Amino acid sequence: xxxxxxxxxxxxxxxxxxxxxxxxxxxxxxxxxxxxxxxxxxxxxxxxxxxxxxxxxxxxxxxxxxxxxxxxxxxxxxxxxxxxxxxxxxxxxxxxxxxxxxxxxxxxxxxxxxxxxxxxxxxxxxxxxxxxxxxxxxxxxxxxxxxxxxxxxxxxxxxxxxxxxxxxxxxxxxxxxxxxxxxxxxxxxxxxxxxxxxxxxxxxxxxxxxxxxxxxxxxxxxxxxxxxxxxxxxxxxxxxxxxxxxxxxxxxxxxxxxxxxxxxxxxxxxxxxxxxxxxxxxxxxxxxxxxxxxxxxxxxxxxxxxxxxxxxxxxxxxxxxxxxxxxxxxxxxxxxxxxxxxxxxxxxxxxxxxxxxxxxxxxxxxxxxxxxxxxxxxxxxxxxxxxxxxxxxxx
Numbered sequence: 001x002x003x004x005x006x007x008x009x010x011x012x013x014x015x016x017x018x019x020x021x022x023x024x025x026x027x028x029x030x031x032x033x034x035x036x037x038x039x040x041x042x043x044x045x046x047x048x049x050x051x052x053x054x055x056x057x058x059x060x061x062x063x064x065x066x067x068x069x070x071x072x073x074x075x076x077x078x079x080x081x082x083x084x085x086x087x088x089x090x091x092x093x094x095x096x097x098x099x100x101x102x103x104x105x106x107x108x109x110x111x112x113x114x115x116x117x118x119x120x121x122x123x124x125x126x127x128x129x130x131x132x133x134x135x136x137x138x139x140x141x142x143x144x145x146x147x148x149x150x151x152x153x154x155x156x157x158x159x160x161x162x163x164x165x166x167x168x169x170x171x172x173x174x175x176x177x178x179x180x181x182x183x184x185x186x187x188x189x190x191x192x193x194x195x196x197x198x199x200x201x202x203x204x205x206x207x208x209x210x211x212x213x214x215x216x217x218x219x220x221x222x223x224x225x226x227x228x229x230x231x232x233x234x235x236x237x238x239x240x241x242x243x244x245x246x247x248x249x250x251x252x253x254x255x256x257x258x259x260x261x262x263x264x265x266x267x268x269x270x271x272x273x274x275x276x277x278x279x280x281x282x283x284x285x286x287x288x289x290x291x292x293x294x295x296x297x298x299x300x301x302x303x304x305x306x307x308x309x310x311x312x313x314x315x316x317x318x319x320x321x322x323x324x325x326x327x328x329x330x331x332x333x334x335x336x337x338x339x340x341x342x343x344x345x346x347x348x349x350x351x352x353x354x355x356x357x358x359x360x361x362x363x364x365x366x367x368x369x370x371x372x373x374x375x376x377x378x379x380x381x382x383x384x385x386x387x388x389x390x391x392x393x394x395x
Contacts, residue, residue, distance in 0.1 A: 006306055007070075014071060019078045021051050030083045033212035038165055041212055042123070044086050045093070049120035053079075054094045057247075058102050062110055063118030069247060069312040073254035073305055080258025085212030087255045088371075092162045092213075093117055095251050097124030097170050100189065100244050104232035109191060113168055125166035127157040127218060128241060135377045137241060138183045142173030142220065144190070149227045151175075151190060153220040156202070161371070164204045164216035168193055171220070172237045180235065187237030191229045198223030245373065246320050247312060249328035252371055253305040256331035257298060263342035264294045270346050287345060294338045301331045322385040329378035 004012055025047045032040035048054050049063075056072040058064025065071070072095065079087040098117050101110060101124075116122035133139040142155025155173055163169065168191060175188040192199065204216040232240050268291055271282040281287045308323035343350040373381075 006303065011070060011074065014067070015074045015078065018051070018053065018075055019081075021053075022048075022078050022082055025051075026079070026082050026086060030086060030212065033083075033085060036211070038214065041086065041089055042120070045090060045120035045123065047120075048079075048090055049118065052118075054090065054120055055118035057095065057099060058114055058118055059110075062102075062114035064102075064114070069250065069309040070306065072247075072251055073309045076251045076254035077258035077261070077302070077305075080255035081262045082258075083212065084255060084259055085207075085210035087258070088210055088213045089123070089162060091248075091251050091255065092126070093122075093124040093166075096126040096161070096244060096248055097166075097168070099247050100126070100170055100231060100240050101191070103243065104189075104236070104240050105191075106228070108228065109231070113191065116167070122167035123162055123165060125160055125162035125169045126244065127160050127163065127169050127171045129159045130155070130157055135373060137172075137187065137238065140172065140174050140183070140187060142171070144173045144175045144188060146175070146177060146227075150224045151227065151230070153190065153192070153198070153223040153225070156217060156219045158217040159205070159215060160218055161207075161213060161215050163218050164201045164214045166194055169218075170231055172241065175234055178235050184238040185235050187241070188234050189231035189237045189240055190225055191231055192220075192223065192225055196223055196225065243317075246317070246324045248371075249324040249373070249378070250305060250308045250312060253301065253308070253324075253327040253331035256328075256335040257302045257305055260294070260298050260301070260331075260335045260338040263339045264291070264298055267291060267294065267342040267345040270349070281345075290341045290345060294341045297334045297338055301327070301334045304330050318385075322382060322389075325373075325378040325381040325385070328373075329375050329382065332375050332378075 007015065026044055029040040029044035029047070033044065045054065052065045053075050055064030056067045056075060057069065058066070060066055076087055076091060079090060094117055098114065101113060113122070117124050128137060130139070130141055132141055142153065142157065144151050144153050153171060153173060157163065157171070170189055171192045172187055172189045174183060174186045176186070178186045180186050198221050200219045200221065202217045202219045204214065207213055207215050271287050271291060272280055274281045282291070304323070304327040308320060308327040311320035311323050
């Protein structure tokens with residue numbers, strides 16, 4: 001019997017199976033990964049692949065399950081409940097990199113690379129951010145020229161999640177021979193294997209709160225790739241990235257919900273057990289209202305995320321753009337608020353160990369303000385879509 005007005009029976013069953021599998025098979029890899037053992041992260045991805053959790057949006061013939069974005073959000077939330085860094089690594093590979101390949105790649109590109117991603121044999125990354133190009137992708141300085149049947153890439157990318165350990169990357173830059181005044185119409189994407197001559201990991205960063213994930217600065221010096229590695233068409237890079245970012249934001253919103261739900265569950269249990277002044281601290285209004293506020297925020301964020309995921313599954317891109325940015329803006333701020341409430345409730349117990357879950361959830365929060373576009377950018381998109389809708393009604 002369906003116990004939710006928002007999920008179908010099939011989705012609820014998938015949620016239950018996913019939660020059980022993840023809780024039984026993933027925690028053993030978390031602490032080694034947090035301590036810098038990236039082989040543990042790769043092993044975690046291989047475990048996820050066994051259950052088909054790297055292929056929800058991909059076709060079955062490439063090792064996917066074709067379950068869609070709602071299923072992907074279920075995976076992201078349940079994985080986020082366990083560890084943000086594992087879910088970040090998974091999502092970057094299968095969604096941030098995998099979705100553009102799945103949607104815009106040629107048949108030969110998909111046959112060559114997607115099975116490696118859905119099996120966990122390879123890890124993918126997407127490369128767009130640079131020193132001068134963050135929210136403003138038109139400011140990209142990475143230059144690409146065509147020479148015969150090859151493209152030559154020169155430039156850099158920074159803050160690239162998975163970038164320092166990725167086997168395959170989707171790299172975007174400015175294709176110089178395109179005669180367009182708007183630089184966005186010159187942005188073009190390419191598939192680059194990390195073993196390609198001219199690729200260099202220049203610096204590796206330690207991400208605040210999700211130490212198990214990798215991130216860094218990458219450089220490309222006279223890197224040559226064949227014409228068949230072009231992703232989509234010349235000059236199509238900007239719409240490819242915009243399409244990817246909608247999905248990325250929804251998936252990361254789901255991860256925030258999962259992280260926050262764990263923080264809430266910990267605080268709820270602890271407040272009912274911790275006794276001070278002869279009573280459980282759950283009897284103190286300052287504490288139990290904090291729990292109530294957290295529950296309201298988590299649930300509201302989950303519903304916003306589910307709405308956006310359903311628009312994406314229905315391919316309603318106009319509604320999806322607004323809903324995705326709403327969901328992520330809300331979830332990124334909610335995550336900070338709820339994890340902070342958890343730390344306040346647990347007090348010293350939350351901050352005494354580097355890898356304790358409450359503190360880890362708290363530290364992971366600021367990362368979500370930045371990934372997929374800052375929270376400010378999400379709010380900018382929300383207001384833009386609202387005013388755009390108002391204008392269309394007047395017309």
